[in-house]
Amino acid sequence: MELRGVLDPDLARAxxxxxxxxxxxxxxxxxxxxxxxxxxxxxxxxxxxVVAACSGLSPDEAYYWVWSRALAPGYLDHPPMVAVWxxxxxxxxxxxxxxxxxxxxxSAALGTLLLMLAARDLAIGPPEGGAAGGTAGRMxxxxxxxxxxxxxxxxxxxMTPDTPLLFFITLAxxxxxxxxxxxxxxxxxxxxxxxxxxxxxxxxxxxxxxxxALWLLGSRAGRxxxxxxxxxxxxxxxxLLFLPVIGWNAAHHWASFVKQGGRTGDWRPxxxxxxxxxxxxxxxxxxxxxxxxxxAGGLWRAVRCARxxxxxxxxxxxxxxxxxxxxxxALGDRVQAxxxxxxYPGLAIAAASLAWRLWRAxxxxxxxxxxxxxxxxxxxxxxxxPHLDITLRQMAGWPALARAADGLAGETAGGDGFIAADExxxxxxxxxxxxxxxxxxxxPRWALFDLPRAPAGGPxxxxxxxxxxFQENFQGIFLCSVRRLRDLDRGPFARMVxxxxxxxxxxxxxxxxxxxxxxxxxxxxxxxTALLP
Numbered sequence: 365m366e367l368r369g370v371l372d373p374d375l376a377r378a379x380x381x382x383x384x385x386x387x388x389x390x391x392x393x394x395x396x397x398x399x400x401x402x403x404x405x406x407x408x409x410x411x412x413x414v415v416a417a418c419s420g421l422s423p424d425e426a427y428y429w430v431w432s433r434a435l436a437p438g439y440l441d442h443p444p445m446v447a448v449w450x451x452x453x454x455x456x457x458x459x460x461x462x463x464x465x466x467x468x469x470x471s472a473a474l475g476t477l478l479l480m481l482a483a484r485d486l487a488i489g490p491p492e493g494g495a496a497g498g499t500a501g502r503m504x505x506x507x508x509x510x511x512x513x514x515x516x517x518x519x520x521x522x523m524t525p526d527t528p529l530l531f532f533i534t535l536a537x538x539x540x541x542x543x544x545x546x547x548x549x550x551x552x553x554x555x556x557x558x559x560x561x562x563x564x565x566x567x568x569x570x571x572x573x574x575x576x577a578l579w580l581l582g583s584r585a586g587r588x589x590x591x592x593x594x595x596x597x598x599x600x601x602x603x604l605l606f607l608p609v610i611g612w613n614a615a616h617h618w619a620s621f622v623k624q625g626g627r628t629g630d631w632r633p634x635x636x637x638x639x640x641x642x643x644x645x646x647x648x649x650x651x652x653x654x655x656x657x658x659x660a661g662g663l664w665r666a667v668r669c670a671r672x673x674x675x676x677x678x679x680x681x682x683x684x685x686x687x688x689x690x691x692x693x694a695l696g697d698r699v700q701a702x703x704x705x706x707x708y709p710g711l712a713i714a715a716a717s718l719a720w721r722l723w724r725a726x727x728x729x730x731x732x733x734x735x736x737x738x739x740x741x742x743x744x745x746x747x748x749x750p751h752l753d754i755t756l757r758q759m760a761g762w763p764a765l766a767r768a769a770d771g772l773a774g775e776t777a778g779g780d781g782f783i784a785a786d787e788x789x790x791x792x793x794x795x796x797x798x799x800x801x802x803x804x805x806x807x808p809r810w811a812l813f814d815l816p817r818a819p820a821g822g823p824x825x826x827x828x829x830x831x832x833x834f835q836e837n838f839q840g841i842f843l844c845s846v847r848r849l850r851d852l853d854r855g856p857f858a859r860m861v862x863x864x865x866x867x868x869x870x871x872x873x874x875x876x877x878x879x880x881x882x883x884x885x886x887x888x889x890x891x892x893t894a895l896l897p
Contacts, residue, residue, distance in 0.1 A: 397477060397480050397481070397503065398500055398503075398504060401480075401504055401507065405473055405476055405477070405507075406473070408473075408511070409469050409470070409472070409473040411738070412468075412469035412472065412520045412521050413462070413466075413469045414742075415521045415738045415741060415742055416461060416462055416465040416466070416468060416469055416521045416522070417460070417461055417462035417465075418461070418741075418742045419461065419521065419738075419741035419742050419755065419759055420461065420741075420759035420760060420761075420762055420763070421461050421464060421465075421759065421762070421793070421796065422522065422758040422759050422789075423758065423787075423788075423789020423790065423792060423793055424524060424789060425464055425465070425522060425523050425524070426762075426789060426792035426793045426795070426796045427788050427789055427792040428446050428447060428450055428464075428523060428524070428525075429450055429454070429459065429464050429792065429796055430792045430795060430796075430813075430896055430897065431444065431446070431447035431450070432447040432448070432450040432451040432454060433451075433897035434813050434814050434815050434897070435447055435448070435451060436612060436813070436814060437608035437609055437611060437612035438608070438609045438612030438613055438616070438620055439620065439812065439813075440619055440620055440623060440809050440812050441620070441623070442525045442565075442566055442567070442620070443525070443563065443564045443565060443566065443567065443609045443620075444564065444608075444609070445525065445528040445529075445561065445564045445565035445566075446523060446524065446525045446527065446528060446565065449467045449471075449523065449527065449528055450463075450464050450467075450523060452466075452467060453465065453466030453467050453523075459796060459799070464523050465521065465522060465523045467523070467527070467528075468519065468520050468521060468522060468523050468527045469520050469521065471527060471528065471530075471531040472511075472516060472519070472520035472530075472531075474531070475530060475531045475534040475535070475709075476507045476510065476511060477507075478534045478535055478537075478538040479506055479507055479510055479534050479537070479538070479709055479712065479713065480503040480504070480506055480507045481503070481538055481541065482506075482534070482537040482538040482540070482541040482709075482713055483502050483503050483505075483506035483507070483541075483712070483713045483716045484499055484502065484503050484541070484545075485538075485541030485542060485544055485545040486537065486540070486541045486544060486675045486678075486679060486713050487499070487502050487675070487713075487716065487717060488665060488666060488669050488673060488675055488676045488679070488714055488717045489665075489669055489673060489676070489717060501719075502716040502717065503716070505715070505716040505723060506712045506713050506715070506716035507712075508723075508727045509655055509658055509659070509712045509715055509716070509723070509726070509727065510708055510709060510712040511730075511731070512652060512655050512726065512727040512728075512729075512730025512731050512734075513650060513651045513652055513655055513708060513730060514649065514650050514651070514652055514730070514733055514734060514737070515650040515651065515702070515705045515708055516530070516708070517730070517731070517733070517734025517737065518734065518737055519705070521738065521741075524702075525565050525566040526566065526702055526705055526706075528561070528562075528565040529562055529565040529566040529568070529569060529705075529706055530705065530706065530708070530709065532558045532559070532561045532562035532565060532569070533558075533562050533569065533572060533706050533709055533710075534709045535554075535558040535561075536554075536555045536558035536559050536562065536572070537682075537709055537710060537713065539551050539552075539554035539555040539558055540555050540576075540678065542554070543555065544674070544675055544678075549589075549592055549593075549594035550594070552589075552594035552595050552597065552598040553594070553597060553598055553601060555576075555598055556595075556597070556598025556599060556600075556601040556602045557598075557601055557602070557605065559572075559573045559576075559598075559602045560601060560602035560603070560604070560605030560606050561605060562706075563602065563605070563606045563609070564605060564606060564608075564609060566706075567624050568686070568703060568706055569706065571685060571686035571689055571706070572682050572683075572685075572686055572706060572707075572710070573602065574685055574686075575681040575682040575683065575684070575685040575686060576678070576681065576682060577599075578681045578685055579677060579678045579681040579682070580595055582677075582681070583674060583677050583678075583681075584674075585674040585677075586674075586678075616812055619812060631695065631696040632695075632696045632697065633695060633696075636694065636695045636696070639694040639695070639696075639697065639698050639699065640691070640694045640695075642694075642698060642699070642701075643690065643691070643694045643699045643701075643704075646699070646700075646701030647701065647704060649701065650701050650702065650705060651708070652726070652729060652730040652733055653729070654722065654725060654726035654729050654730065655726045655727070655729075655730050657726075658715040658718060658720070658723060658726055659707075659708065659711040659712065659715055660711075661715060661718050661720070662711045662712070662713070662714030662715030662716070662717070662718060663680075663683050663684070663687070663711055663714060665714055665715075665717060665718065666679040666680040666683065666714040667680045667684065676714075679710050679713065679714050682710045683707050683710050683711060683714075686704070686706070686707055687704070687707065690703060690704050737755065740753065740755050741755040741759060744756070744760070744870055744871055747871055747872070747873055748873070749873065750873070750874075750875045750876070756869070756870055756873060756875050757875050757876075760868070760869060760870035760875055761867075761868035761869045761870050761875055762793045762797060762868065763797055764868070765793075765794075765866055765867075765868040765878070766793065766794050766797035766798050767797075768866050769783050769794060769798075769841065769843060769866065769880070770783070770798050770801055772841050772863065772880060773801060773840055773841050776839050776840055776841060776882060777839040777840065780802075781839050781840035781841060782801070782802040782803065782804050782838075782839075782840030782841075783798070783801055783802070783803050783804070783840055783841055783842075783843065784803075784804040784805075784806055784840060784841070784842045784843070784856075784883065784885075784893075785803075785804075785805065785806065785842070785843045785844070786805075786806045786807055786842075786844060786848075786852075786853065787807075787844075787845065787848070788805060788807055788809060788810075790843060790845070790878075791803060791804070791805035791806075791807075791896060792805075792896065794843075794896075795896035795897060802840070802895060803895070803896045804840070804885075804893050804894070804895055804896070805893060805894045805896050806842075806856050806889075806892060806893050807892070808892060810892070810893060810894035811892065811894075813894055815894040815895060815896065815897070816894065816895040817893060817894060817895065838884055838885040839882070839883070839884050840882075840883060840885075841863065841880055841881065841882055841883065842857065842860070842880070842881045842882075842883040843866070843878045843879070843880055844878060844879050844881070845876055845877070845878055845879075846865065846876075846877045846878065846879055847876075849879055855886070855889075856885060856886055856889040856892060856893065857881075857883045857884060857885060857886055857889070858884045858885065858886040858887070859882075859883060859884040860881045860882075860883050861881060861882045861883075862879065862880075862881055863880040863881060863882055864879075864880055865877050865878065865879055865880065866878045866880055
C-alpha cells in the first residue's frame with residue numbers, strides 16, 4: 365500500500381501496522397450501503413420532513429430563527445452554525461416550520477450514510493456473539509442504532525445546535541475512517557475541517573477533538589502521524605474555522621465563553637448522586653432504554669480492544685474523554701440530557717460489532733417511541749398534561765396566542781401598539797408569528813444582537829413636548845408568564861395596567877398562562893430592548 369508523503373521506513377511500518385485495513389485485524393474496507401436500506405432511509409426522511417413541516421416550532425427554535433435574521437459570528441448561548449442552517453432553509457421555504465427545520469431531516473439522512481461508511485472503516489475486531497452479517501450487517505446496525513435513539517429521532521425533526529453538531533461529528537468520523545482505510549494523510553484535512561465546523565455548531569465539539577488529540581499522543585500509530593504535517597495542518601484548519609467565534613467573543617467581553625465555561629468549576633458533592641442519576645437517566649431516555657445498553661456495550665468493547673486495535677483505541681479516546689468530563693461536571697451541577705448526544709455516532713459505530721440478539725428489538729422500540737412523539741406532535745391524539753407531553757409544553761398553541769396578542773395590541777396606540785416580552789423564547793415566537801407587528805424583546809441578552817433598539821429615552825421634539833409624543837409612540841402590551849410574575853422587573857415601563865390573562869394550549873389542555881399588561885416604555889428602556897425581525 366502506498367502512503368503519500370511518508371518517507372521514513374519506520375514511520376511507514378508504524379502507519380501500516382496501525383491504520384491500514386489489514387494492520388489490526390485484516391479486514392477489508394470494501395462494502396457499500398445496501399440498496400434496500402437506502403429506500404428505507406429515503407422513506408424515513410420523507411416522514412421526518414412532513415413532521416417537521418406540520419408540528420409547531422419550540423421557543424428555542426424561534427429564538428434561533430431570530431439569530432438567522434441577525435447573522436453574526438457568535439451569540440451568547442452558542443456558536444452561529446444553527447443560524448446559518450436556518451437561514452439556508454428559510455431561503456428555500458420561507459419563514460415557516462419547514463424552512464427553519466429543512467436541514468434537520470436532510471442532515472440526518474446524509475449523516476446516517478456517512479455513519480454507515482464510517483462503521484465499515486472503523487469496525488472493531490470480529491463481531492461478538494456469532495455471525496453478524498459481515499461488513500454490511502455492521503453498517504446497517506450502526507445506522508439503525510443511531511436512528512433508533514430519541515436524540516436523533518426527535519433531533520431530525522427539530523432544529524437546535526445539536527443538529528449541525530451531530531452531522532459534523534459524523535463527518536469527522538467518516539473522514540477518520542477513510543484515513544484508517546487508505547492511510548492517505550489528506551483525510552486529516554477533512555477531519556480537521558469537520559471538527560472546526562462542529563465547534564462552530566456547539567462548544568462541546570472540543571471534547572471529541574481533545575479525545576482525538578489524546579489518541580495522537582498516546583498511541584503508537586498516533587505518534588507516527590505526528591511526525592507528518594497532516595494532523596498539524598488539520599488542527600490549524602480547525603482553529604481557523606473557529607477563529608470568527610473567538611473574534612466575536614473578544615469583541616463582546618467573552619460573553620459566550622464566560623456563560624458556557626463558567627459552568628466547569630462547580631462543585632457540590634452533596635448533590636452529586638442526584639446529578640449523576642439524572643445524567644444516567646437522561647441518557648437512557650434519549651438513547652431509549654434498549655439502545656442505551658448497546659451504546660454502553662460499544663464503549664466497553666472499544667476500551668477492551670484499545671490495546672490491540674488502533675481503531676478501537678481511537679473510538680475509546682474519542683468517547684471516554686468527553687464522558688469523563690460530563691461525569692466530572694455532574695459532581696457539581698446538572699448535565700443537560702442532550703449534552704452527551706455528540707458521543708452517540710462513535711458509540712453506534714462501536715456497538716455495531718455487538719451481535720446481541722436483542723438489537724432488532726432495541727431498534728424497533730426506539731423507532732416506535734420516535735413515531736409516538738411524531739404522532740403526538742402533529743395529531744395530538746392524547747390529552748396529556750404539559751408535565752408529560754413535551755410537544756404540548758414546547759410546541760402547541762403559539763399561533764393562537766400570537767393572534768390574541770395581536771388583537772390586543774391593535775387596540776393600543778391607534779392600532780400600532782407593540783407587543784413586548786421578557787422571555788427570549790416568547791418574544792421570538794411572537795416575532796415569527798406576527799411579521800407585521802412590532803415585537804420588542806426586553807432582556808439584557810438582546811444587547812449582543814445587531815438588532816434595532818426599541819425607540820425610547822429622549823425628548824420627542826425641540827419644544828420638549830415629550831410625554832405626549834412618548835405615550836403615543838411607545839405604547840403597547842406586555843406578556844409575562846404567570847409563573848414569572850413574582851420576579852417581574854417593572855423597570856423598563858413607565859406605566860403598567862393589567863388587562864387579563866391569555867392561555868396557550870391545545871385541545872382544551874393549557875400549556876402556559878400569560879398575564880397581559882398595557883404598558884408604556886420608560887425613558888432609557890431602549891438600551892435593554894431590541895426590536896425583533
